[in-house]
Amino acid sequence: MAYSRTSTLRLLVSSVITVTLGSMIGRADVIQSTVILPPPGGQYTAATICVATGCIVNSTLDNFVVTSSTESAGNQIEIVNADFGTDVYTNTGGSPGTLLGSVSLHGPVTFTYFGRDPSTNPLGTFNTQLSNFDFVGTLNGDTVEIRQSASTPSLGTTTINQVSVSPVSYGVSSMLTINGEISFNGSQFVPVPPVITTLTPAPTSVPEPGYTAASGFLLLSLFGLKFRRQIH
Numbered sequence: 001m002a003y004s005r006t007s008t009l010r011l012l013v014s015s016v017i018t019v020t021l022g023s024m025i026g027r028a029d030v031i032q033s034t035v036i037l038p039p040p041g042g043q044y045t046a047a048t049i050c051v052a053t054g055c056i057v058n059s060t061l062d063n064f065v066v067t068s069s070t071e072s073a074g075n076q077i078e079i080v081n082a083d084f085g086t087d088v089y090t091n092t093g094g095s096p097g098t099l100l101g102s103v104s105l106h107g108p109v110t111f112t113y114f115g116r117d118p119s120t121n122p123l124g125t126f127n128t129q130l131s132n133f134d135f136v137g138t139l140n141g142d143t144v145e146i147r148q149s150a151s152t153p154s155l156g157t158t159t160i161n162q163v164s165v166s167p168v169s170y171g172v173s174s175m176l177t178i179n180g181e182i183s184f185n186g187s188q189f190v191p192v193p194p195v196i197t198t199l200t201p202a203p204t205s206v207p208e209p210g211y212t213a214a215s216g217f218l219l220l221s222l223f224g225l226k227f228r229r230q231i232h
Helices: 005-016 213-231
Strands: 030-032 042-045 049-051 054-072 075-092 095-113 124-131 134-139 142-148 154-165 168-178 180-184 195-201
Touching: 030 195, 042 168, 054 095, 075 134, 095 142, 124 168
Parallel strands: none
Antiparallel strands: 030 168, 042 054, 042 195, 049 054, 054 075, 075 095, 095 124, 095 134, 124 154, 134 142, 142 180, 154 168, 168 195
16 A cells, blocks of 8 residues: 555654664763853754654754843743754665655743853753743644643753863753653644753754754654554
């Protein structure tokens, strides 16, 4: 039986969500001249993953633009706009082959760095929470919305330390486990498995719009859930 492009994509994502996320890329520092968090030159990424039915590629959460920066009860709260998306490919000999679909999402995100006040104690390791994110976009003409899970927070750690004196520079490392829920074409939001992301330097060239890590796995989970519901 021949599958349509949409059916192939849904079968692919249904398979990929069974893959263990333990193959995430290694930790890497972002070097910058300021103590701004999240790093404007950083991106949260996950490795390319291929299974028999396909691959997900170029997943990143990036392009952070701060819209609000406050301190509350000794915690730093940063509200940013960011990009969130991924590409889904066929599997050709263990490598990405034909592009099956791309997603481009944009929206607000709140980062909370617990126990950090940039004016008095900007350096150290801080528990970090990613909250109140709400990304909206399309995939192959269908509306997709991803938001923070109502029941499970997205938590991790962020470390920032001075690495040189002249010129002054700082190294930033961070890892977050993102928990979200997804709505497809206005349907009821459903939870998806957690996604582990690691902060890495963003490319120096201008990135293509909507390439982001967490959404890749969240969207794969969405289509897996939708596919399983259709076949039951």
